[in-house]
Amino acid sequence: MGYDAVQYDDNNIFAKILRGEVPCHKVYESERTLAFMDLMPQSPGHILVAPKVKAVNLLDIPAKNLQDLIADVQIVARAALEAFSADGVSVFQFNGEAAGQTVFHLHFHIVPRYAGEVLTHHASEQVGEDVLEQQAERVRTVLAR
Ligand code: 5GP
Numbered sequence: 001m002g003y004d005a006v007q008y009d010d011n012n013i014f015a016k017i018l019r020g021e022v023p024c025h026k027v028y029e030s031e032r033t034l035a036f037m038d039l040m041p042q043s044p045g046h047i048l049v050a051p052k053v054k055a056v057n058l059l060d061i062p063a064k065n066l067q068d069l070i071a072d073v074q075i076v077a078r079a080a081l082e083a084f085s086a087d088g089v090s091v092f093q094f095n096g097e098a099a100g101q102t103v104f105h106l107h108f109h110i111v112p113r114y115a116g117e118v119l120t121h122h123a124s125e126q127v128g129e130d131v132l133e134q135q136a137e138r139v140r141t142v143l144a145r
Contacts, residue, residue, distance in 0.1 A: 003059075006056055008060075009104060010054075012104050013103055014050050015105055017034070017050075018052055018105075024037070025129070025132040025136035027076065027079070027140055028075065028139070030068075032051060032069065032072070033052065033072040035049045035072070035076045037132040037135055039126055039127070040123045040125055042119040042120050042121070043112055043120070045111075045135055046112070047139065048109060049073050050106060050108075051065055051106055053065050055106040056106065057093070057095040061106055073110065076110050076139070079142040081112065083141070084138065086112035086113055087113055089112050090113055091109065093107065093108045102122075
């Protein structure tokens, strides 16, 4: 019982995306961060923001890396709000399997919210690559301004 800290696995899917071994629909990249569309969005425009530093989740990332990461989360959240003309944006993040974490490389969920619309279940339904690419392009356009 209790929180069971997992070792960082270099072969987790986000590590592969960060190394460019697995494709993603990229919306934003900085020296420290990569943001890309979630394959199984909980609402249209769901984006993931991941640090390049190896960290399983919020509990093991060095505190010195957090300031830059949360600043990038804010950049992407603002851009998503505008790109999708959303009414709000939920930002969430899970630590440990019991908390709903399924990919063990730290990431923040940026989930645009639309008045009156409920979220679909976490990681349940895959959206077409063409739709994700169009959505990524909308965010990139906002960020390029
Ligand atoms: P967690 O439960 O770890 O907070 O969330 C992992 C998220 O990653 C889920 O929302 C899931 O839809 C998403 N996801 C899982 N595999 C992939 C993938 O290969 N590519 C992308 N872009 N998202 C993924």
